[in-house]
Amino acid sequence: MGGFLLSIAYGVTFLIPVLVGKGGGDEALAGLIISAATVSTVILVILSGHIADAIGSARAVAVSALFLAASGLGFARVPSAGVGLMTVGFILGIGWGTFYALGPLLVAAIIEPEHRIRFFALLSGSMMSGISAGPIIGRIATGWSMPIETAFLFASLSSLAGGALYFLLHIRLTNAGKILPHVNKISFGAARRVIASPAMYSIVMVGVGGAIFGGLSSFQTSYAKAHGFDYSLFFIGFMSSAILSRLFAAGYVVKKDPFYSLLVLTSLTLASILLFLMVTSSALGYLCAAAMLGLGYGLTYSVINGLAANEAPVGLMPQSLLLFSLAYFIGVFGFPLIAGKLIVSSGIQTMLYAVLLLAVANLAIVLFRVAYRAMRAS
DSSP, rough: HHHHHHHHHGGGGGHHHHHHHHOOHHHHHHHHHHHHHHHHHHEEEEEEEEHHHHHHHHHHHHHHHHHHHHHHHHHOOOOOOHHHHHHHHHHHHHHHHHHHHHHHHHHHHSSSSGGGHHHHHHHHHHHHHHHHHHHHHHHHHTTTTTTTTHHHHHHHHHHHHHHHHHHHHHHOOOOOOOOOSSSSOOOHHHHHHHHSHHHHHHHHHHHHHHHHHHHHHHHHHHHHHTTTTTTTHHHHHHHHHHHHIIIIIIITTTTTTTTHHHHHHHHHHHHHHHHHHHOSSSSHHHHHHHHHHHHHHHHHHHHHHHHHHTSOOOHHHHHHHHHHHHHHHHHHHHHHHHHHHHHHHHHHHHHHHHHHHHHHHHHHHHHHHHHHHHHOOO
């Protein structure tokens, strides 16, 4: 529940192109505002392990909720579409980076290794639901003739509620005597060992996947407008698929060979992007493409999150998960800067072709791992 409520604050950022458009800005400016979160996010992901060791992971997430609440309020109230909103984006990165990095660490610390992929699926499913709920809330607000800023105010309140739940979790862990060990700090030496391990494949894949998700979601309002769709259809399809797949498919997927599961899931992600490129006049096709993306991308994330934990060097699982989160943020916040410029200079279709190349890269990584394992086995 806490993860769902905090994730709404990130989800409403997909409405930034609409917010900026009200002031006469374009997708390039929107991408700049979204990418302003990259700097603070990278810093906080690196520092999050130190913060967790100092005050506890659950309490650190509770504090991060205050920054998410402040960013929601800032997007709703700051009139400037330039430096003012970029500053708000920076504040968003502080809160989202801390929460996103430490949420999986909490799960990994209290769940046995053989169950981690399933519980990572539940956590990421809750987060994806919150992320997708943000734009839907914005669509409901405008449908009821309320300003788009209403969605950002709602996100601010939901962040406070989510932070309260994590603070209660901290109290429960403390009262139960479950003080998590101080092993979360990351160093250059630890990072080098993780990079040299098989966990690096999952870390690269989540960075590429984050770019795919960031590009498609951040400018979905622009894509829908260009083709005459209601952008809420994308988030409804994506969220429904992400939730249902985690409820009914995640348990099945985690029992299978992760490499072959990834082969199917990355292929689904690639197919969904092809649908976005080809189906430009059918609302049903648009909805199906979103649902396919939710299934392929959503479960891919869960599987590689588990692999990043389980393939990490002995004693460095928390550091591997921090690098995993860092790679994700570089992709999800960094790529919109490129995507926004591509849309302004060459159109939405060009941006989709760039996303398609990213999906091909992830599929290629999986094919390489499958082939390499087969060669070693023979």
